[in-house]
Structures are given as structure tokens and as C-alpha cells.
Amino acid sequence: MNINQVRRILYKVSRLLGDLNAVKKGKVGKRIGRRVAGKATGRALRKLFK
Template sequence: MKLNQIRRALYFISRILGDVNAVKRGKVGKRIGRRVAGKTTGKALRRLFK
């Protein structure tokens, strides 16, 4: 297995565990909001530094 594949798998697992934890704590809405904000910020920065 390549290092990138291992890293990708670990990030994927951690994201799922974070989702499960948010559901348990009842903070799903906050997590979704942060994820959307992060994606839009990333897209804006990508356009800015393209």
C-alpha cells in the first residue's frame, strides 16, 4: 500500500468517527455548517491563488 492510500483511509475513518461523535453529542448542524464553510473557503482561496 502506498503512503497516500493509507493517509486517505485514515482521514476518511477520522471523518466518519467525527460524524458519529457529532450525532452522539447532538451537534450535527454545527458540524455541517463548519464543513460547508470550510469547503467554500477552500474554493475561494483556490480561485484567488490560481
């Protein structure tokens, strides 16, 4: 197992824990909105600097 695989697993676990925390606090909608906005921003920047 190389460092990239470990990093990928850690990021997935942290995202899952963040999702669980949002469910617990009742802020799922806000989290989903931020995730969608972040993905859209990332795609726009990728196209801009391609």
C-alpha cells in the same frame, strides 16, 4: 498500498468518527455548517491563488 492510500483511509475514518461523535452529542447541524463553510473557503482560496 502506498502512503497516500493509507493517509486517505485514515482521514476518511477520522471524519466518520467525528460525524458519529457529533450525532452522539447532538451537534450535527453545527458540524455540517462548519464543513460547508470550510469547503467554500477552500474553493475561494483556490480561485484566488490560481
